[in-house]
Amino acid sequence: MIKALCKARRATKAESLFNEMVSKGLKPSVATYNSMVDGWCKEGEIELAMSCMARMYEDEKDPDVVTYTSLIHGLCASGRPGEAISRWNEMKGRGCCPNVITFMALCGLSSEALVYFREMEEKEMEPDSGVYVSLVSSFLLSGNISAGFGIFREMVCKGRFPVLVDRNCMLAIDAADKFAEDYRTSCYITCLIKDGEKLVAESFEIQYTSPGMHTGISQLDKAVKATQIHRLTHHKTYFDSKKIYAAFFFLIYAALHLVDTRIDLIVDT
Template sequence: MLNDWMVERVLLELKDPSDAKCALGFFHWSTKRRNIEHGIRCYCIAIHILVRARLLNDARALLESLLNKTKESSSRVIVADTLLGCYPVTDSHPIVFDLLIQAYAKLRLTDVAFEVCLYVEKHGFSISLVSFNTLLHVVQKSDQFGLIWDVYEHMIQERTYPNLATLRIMINALCKDGQLQKIVDALDRIMGKWNSSPSVIVNSNLIFRVLEQGKMEESMVVVLLKRLLQKNLIPHSVAYSLIIHARIRLGSLDSGWEMYEEMERRGFQANSFIYTSFIGAYCREGRIEQANVLMQAMEERGLKPYGETFDHLIIGYANLEQLEGCLSVCDKMLSIGLIPSCLSFNTMVEKLCAKGHVEQVNSRLTLLLDKGFSPSDITYTHLIEGYAKKDEIQEVLKLYYEMEYRSMSPGLSVFTSIIQCLCHCGKLEDADKYLWIMKGQPLTPSVTIYKTLIAGYRQKGYSIRALHLQNEMDSLVIHK
């Protein structure tokens, strides 16, 4: 009786390209007439025979059938592994692995496709640019922005360099992810205002992404940049700037400065991007004086600071709790038509409100709102906490209503501040009202909120209400 093993033997007898159509006919005949459920190995032998005979459409059809059959398998590389195992006995061609990657991509099994790509390359086979482009296209269509850059980075590491189709796919991914303007702005600060090519945009973004993730040592980043330089995929000015930026980001600030000075002696032109990188690093290390010296040097050289340059200084001053420095930088930004980022302003608000300077910060917020600044709920939370510490209930409620007007959802800390402030001012009924509003959000009141209300009611002699709140607190699963 015909079985799968016998089918394999017959197929191998028909492995010569001249017999490939007979092999395919026998494969289908044995399925329909003999009701044989072909195993993975049998499929793979047939696929290899078809590939060797360049019957690629037939090979693709069998591959798709096999992948649909095995997609629930516990092993994601079972088909690739079997194809590798059958490869020597069929005298096949490496293109079979390209067809495999393309078939996975067509079925939108993109994670598996990339895993199989790595697996196949580990066994000595290369994947073509066409297959990478096919995979990148499907990944981009699926909005898998992390995966698309992982695949692209792997391509460069393997010395498979992009063509126009690749770059078009990657630019589309940057657009869809909302990152295109960000990288174009960064390049403008390195090279000045000019139309960056798709290659420069894509490959610069790759380096920025690698640095942000912090998953690669400096030496590997330099190797990556050298490969891009060798293929003219990135200009020297950008490459040198990114090498210095990489050293700074990876924690070698002083050696980064030494490298910069050496490169400048060799003719490297300084730019706003490099100065801002150094200023940010000095601010993160608390070396605000050196950051200011660089800011002055930058302006003396005719290099224009931009929003991020000032943001670094604001955060640097805020972390050192230097009120005047924060406000001075913020005012300078406003004077030249810039506004701080929400992150830097929130850092300033948090630090200065904690020091009791809530009025000065709130006045700056008013100015910023007139300039188009968009505060976050964190901005209001810090301000409310600052005014609550001073028991300025009118300012607290004013900010709360402003949050509502802006369709922001006050969090636990906002309600805690409001209720504590109202209780300190003896307005227990109003505090109770905000407890009720809070429950309707829905937010679970904290132990602090309940204890504040209970203490307030007991102090006023309202023991029944205090007992009710005590029982309510005991019955709820609440924040500790």
């Protein structure tokens, strides 16, 4: 019940139940404390979340990675990056292994996030597409286009590009838009498109017809349906290669933004 109330952003009601439970002699579990910390953080009540965490210590319950993740995310969302980093370091000092979600909470801090991103790699924690896209977005927000593109290109080269049905794909399209518009990175986007054309051509038969390709990010779904691209998203070979996803993305991007053509792709049998 407490968890459900916290998810529904009713932390005050959840706390009433929590206190009632304690008054009856019941001991809250770490999971229950975590629900309360997360609930307060979601409502922006960071001080109450930290008070709840303090109660955990009093109750001889050790905060785990879930506790810290919620608090770090809440601190970042509340514009308190210094405290978020302090909690991150505290978590590591207590032997909690930072997970991907915790890292993503720090991605609003581009320079600091990059340090921990490399730390993840050193510890052989493989960043997924969500982590890459979050870091790219963080650099773009801070105006560091070159650094953002460096991570973007690394994501492509390592085959970590988000799949077409992933919401992160739209964020990647938005990032590619910004890189294509910036004089420092536009030529590199063109190179990635050419590499994508070559790689996709090796795996699929490509037929170009014209005109009629929809333009604009908001038209991606229509463009996908109009060009038979949706047929490939369920093809086994297509799913087997993350780099094919990345290459295919740049072909779609080229069709949407750089060329006034319609592209029909048919699986090469």
